[in-house]
Amino acid sequence: MSAFRNPFDPEIRLHRGGCACGRHHSQAEHDAAEVLEQRQMQDRVVEGAVMRALFPQDAVRRRFLKAVGGSTAMAAVAGLFPLAAAKEAFAQGGGALEKTKLKVGFIPITCATPIIMAHPLGFYAKYGLDVEVVKTAGWAVIRDKALSKEYDAAHMLSPMPLAISTGTGSSPIPWTAPAVENINGQAITLSMKHKDKRDPKDWKGFKFAVPFDYSMHNYLLRYYLAEHGIDPDRDVQIRSVPPPEMVANLRAGNIDGFLAPDPVNQRAVYDGVGFIHLLSKEIWDGHPCCVFSASKEFVTTMPNTYQALLKGILDATAYARKAENRKEIAAAIAPANYLNQPVTVVEQVLTGTFADGLGKVVRDPNRIDFDPFPYDAFAVWILTQMKRWGQIKGDIDYAGVAREVFLATDAVKLMKEVGLEPPAASKAIEIMGKPFDPGRPDDYVNSFAIRRS
Amino acid sequence: MDERKRWRAPLLSLIFLLLFLGVWQVATQPDAATAVAADDEYAALLGAAAAGGGQSAMPTPAEVGAKLWEHLSDPFYDRGTNDKGIGIQLAHSIARVLLGFGLAALVAIPLGFVIGMSPLVYRALDPFIQILKPISPLAWMPLALYTIKDSGISAIFVIFICSLWPMLVNTAFGVSSVRRDWLNVARTLEVSRLRTAFQVILPAAAPTIMTGMRISIGIAWLVIVAAEMLVGGTGIGYFVWNEWNNLSIANIISAILFIGLIGMLLDTTLARLARAVTYKE
Structure with a gap:
C-alpha cells in the first residue's frame, strides 16, 4: 500500500496489477489519467480566461452561448483566438517546443x-x-x-x-x-560462500563483475581493491556483465562478487544468493x-x-x-x-x-x-x-x-x-x-x- | 486391433509427459523449513526461500502452470511501452521473422535460380557463399546496428541474412540437378527459355526449394529470440530477457514453451506446403 493512500480505506486495492481507484490496469495508468485530468483542468482555466476577456458580463456570455450553442461558440472563439496555442503556451511557460x-x-x-x-x-x-x-x-x-x-x-x-x-x-x-x-546507491555484493572473507586482502583470485568497462562501478571497485593492495588487473579478474545476469552468475558460482547498481544487490539478498559487503557510499560518500x-x-x-x-x-x-x-x-x-x-x-x-543478507536489518537513509x-x-x-x-x-x-x-x-x-x-x-x-x-x-x-x- | 494400436503412441507420449512432470515435481519439492531467520522484520525483507535460510529454487510444475494460465487468459494486454501481453510479443516476433524470411526468399530464390542455371556463376559465387554461410547471424548484429542505425530494421536484417543461405544453396542445387532429359525434351520441343524455367525447372526443383525454405524458417525462429534479447523493445526474446531481469524462472519456462509451439507451427506449415509440391517421378 502506498504511503499516500488512505490507510483506513478497507476497499483499497493491494494487488500490484491494479491501481488505487480500481478503474485502471496499473498505478501507472491511473497516474497518467490523473495527469491528463490536470492538463484538462489547465485547459479549462485558459478557456475560461479567454471567454471572460471576450465577454466581461456573465449575462451577455450566457445569451451568446444560448443563441449559438456551446460547441459553436468554442469553434468561433478558437477562430478568433488561437486557443490551442494559448493552452500550449500556458503549459510550457517558455518558447514553443520543437518536438513533444x-x-x-x-x-x-x-x-x-x-x-x-x-x-x-x-x-x-x-x-x-x-x-x-x-x-x-x-x-x-x-x-x-x-x-x-x-x-x-x-x-x-x-x-x-x-x-x-x-x-x-x-x-x-x-x-x-x-x-x-x-x-551513492551501489554496493559490493559477495557470494554467500565468502561470508567469512570480509577483508579484501583475502580476495586474491576472485572473479568480479561490473556492469560496464566505462562505469563508476569499475572505477570504484578498482579503487577499493587497489587501496587494499590488490591489483585489479593482476590479482583478480574483473569482467563486464549486464546487471540482470549478475545474480544468475553469482548463484551459479561463475563469479565471487560484484560491484553493481541496485536493485541487483538487494535482489541477490532477496534470493538468498549473496550478502551486501559494503555500500558504495562507504568508498566515496556522494559519488x-x-x-x-x-x-x-x-x-x-x-x-x-x-x-x-x-x-x-x-x-x-x-x-x-x-x-x-x-x-x-x-x-x-x-x-x-x-x-x-x-x-x-x-x-x-x-x-x-534493508536486509544485508547476513541476518541484520540495516538502516541507512543515504x-x-x-x-x-x-x-x-x-x-x-x-x-x-x-x-x-x-x-x-x-x-x-x-x-x-x-x-x-x-x-x-x-x-x-x-x-x-x-x-x-x-x-x-x-x-x-x-x-x-x-x-x-x-x-x-x-x-x-x-x-x-x-x-x- | 488396428484401432488399439493407433492409440499406443499418444498414450506413450502422455506417459512420458507425466513421468517428466513427476520428476520435475520431486526435484523442485521445497524443503521443509530448515533454518529460521533471525527475526520477523528481517524475514519480511527477503524472498520466501531466503527467509527460510535457503536460496530461491526452481519453480514447481504447478507454479509454471499457474503462470501459463495467467498468460493464456490475458494474452493481449498493453500496460505501457515495456509491458505487453505474451500474445503481442509473439506477434511482433512472428512479424519480424516473416518479414525477414520473405525478403530473403525474394532475393534467394531468383538468385539461386540464376546460380543454378549457370555453372560459371555458380563457381564464381561459391567462395563468397561458403564464407558467408557459416557466420553466426548474431555476429552481424553490431555491424547492423552501426550501419543501419535502427534496431528494429537491424533485427529484421539479421533474420534476412540467416534465412538467405539455406534457401539460396538449396535453390541453386535444386535447379542445377533437374534431370537433363526433361531439359532436352523441352529444347527439342523448342520451348522458350523463360517457359522452360517456369514450367519445367521450377516444378522440378520445387521440393528442394521448399526444403531450403523449411530449414530457413527454423533457423530464423531460433535466431529471432536471441536477436530480440540483444536489441530489446518488443518480441518474445525481449520478454525472456525482461523476465530474466526479474529472475522469474516460471515466466521464462512459459515463454520457452510458447517459443517451441510457434516454432512447431511454422515448421508444420512449411512441411504441408512442401508436401503440396512434391511429385513422383
Whole structure:
C-alpha cells in the first residue's frame, strides 16, 4: 500500500496489477489519467480566461452561448483566438517546443529512478512532453540507440558521455550530461560462500563483475581493491556483465562478487544468493553514478524541448530526494513496465532500510540519494581514473572536457527556473580518506602506487 | 486391433509427459523449513526461500502452470511501452521473422535460380557463399546496428541474412540437378527459355526449394529470440530477457514453451506446403 493512500480505506486495492481507484490496469495508468485530468483542468482555466476577456458580463456570455450553442461558440472563439496555442503556451511557460513526442532509453536499475518515475508520476507531462520511456537491454545497446538518434535522450553511466565525447570505445561525438541522476546507491555484493572473507586482502583470485568497462562501478571497485593492495588487473579478474545476469552468475558460482547498481544487490539478498559487503557510499560518500544524457546536437537544435525535458528530470530528482516520497516512488517504478522487480526489493533500496543478507536489518537513509548537479570535479575524477587504468592514452585537457560534457552552467540556470536552489560550484571530494583536488589531476593520477599509466 | 494400436503412441507420449512432470515435481519439492531467520522484520525483507535460510529454487510444475494460465487468459494486454501481453510479443516476433524470411526468399530464390542455371556463376559465387554461410547471424548484429542505425530494421536484417543461405544453396542445387532429359525434351520441343524455367525447372526443383525454405524458417525462429534479447523493445526474446531481469524462472519456462509451439507451427506449415509440391517421378 502506498504511503499516500488512505490507510483506513478497507476497499483499497493491494494487488500490484491494479491501481488505487480500481478503474485502471496499473498505478501507472491511473497516474497518467490523473495527469491528463490536470492538463484538462489547465485547459479549462485558459478557456475560461479567454471567454471572460471576450465577454466581461456573465449575462451577455450566457445569451451568446444560448443563441449559438456551446460547441459553436468554442469553434468561433478558437477562430478568433488561437486557443490551442494559448493552452500550449500556458503549459510550457517558455518558447514553443520543437518536438513533444520523445523517446528516452533507460536500463532497469534504481539509478534511473528520476527518468523512470517522471513517466508514471507525470513530471514529463507537466512540461508539455509526451515521453516514452523505453527499457533497453544493455549499455552498449543504449549507447548505439542514442548515437543512432532512436532515443532523444538516454540514461547512461556517468563515464559514458565522457567516453563518447573523447572517442574512447567509439568514434568521438559531442555528448552532454546535463544532470546526474543519483549519488551513492551501489554496493559490493559477495557470494554467500565468502561470508567469512570480509577483508579484501583475502580476495586474491576472485572473479568480479561490473556492469560496464566505462562505469563508476569499475572505477570504484578498482579503487577499493587497489587501496587494499590488490591489483585489479593482476590479482583478480574483473569482467563486464549486464546487471540482470549478475545474480544468475553469482548463484551459479561463475563469479565471487560484484560491484553493481541496485536493485541487483538487494535482489541477490532477496534470493538468498549473496550478502551486501559494503555500500558504495562507504568508498566515496556522494559519488555520482548514472547521468541523464543527450547529444550536443539535441541540446543545440532543440533548446526548448531539451530544457523542458531537463526541467522534468530536475523536478523528478528533487521529488525523489525527499525521503517521505520514496515508498510511493518504489511502488510506481517496480511494475513490469519499468524495473520489473518485487516492490519490497525496490523499497529497501530507496528507503535504505534493508536486509544485508547476513541476518541484520540495516538502516541507512543515504544508501541512495538523488542530486542532479553535475559538478565538473566529478568528470575530472572519472577522467583521472580512465587515465589511471589506461583507458585514455596520452595527455588530456581534464577541465576542458569536463566543462564541455558536464553542463553545470545549464543545470544552475534550469534549477533556478524550476524553483530549486543550485549548490555551490565546487565540492570537496574525499575517497576512502584521500582528498581529491580537481585542479591538479595529473599529480593525483601519479600519486597512486597501483596504476597502468 | 488396428484401432488399439493407433492409440499406443499418444498414450506413450502422455506417459512420458507425466513421468517428466513427476520428476520435475520431486526435484523442485521445497524443503521443509530448515533454518529460521533471525527475526520477523528481517524475514519480511527477503524472498520466501531466503527467509527460510535457503536460496530461491526452481519453480514447481504447478507454479509454471499457474503462470501459463495467467498468460493464456490475458494474452493481449498493453500496460505501457515495456509491458505487453505474451500474445503481442509473439506477434511482433512472428512479424519480424516473416518479414525477414520473405525478403530473403525474394532475393534467394531468383538468385539461386540464376546460380543454378549457370555453372560459371555458380563457381564464381561459391567462395563468397561458403564464407558467408557459416557466420553466426548474431555476429552481424553490431555491424547492423552501426550501419543501419535502427534496431528494429537491424533485427529484421539479421533474420534476412540467416534465412538467405539455406534457401539460396538449396535453390541453386535444386535447379542445377533437374534431370537433363526433361531439359532436352523441352529444347527439342523448342520451348522458350523463360517457359522452360517456369514450367519445367521450377516444378522440378520445387521440393528442394521448399526444403531450403523449411530449414530457413527454423533457423530464423531460433535466431529471432536471441536477436530480440540483444536489441530489446518488443518480441518474445525481449520478454525472456525482461523476465530474466526479474529472475522469474516460471515466466521464462512459459515463454520457452510458447517459443517451441510457434516454432512447431511454422515448421508444420512449411512441411504441408512442401508436401503440396512434391511429385513422383
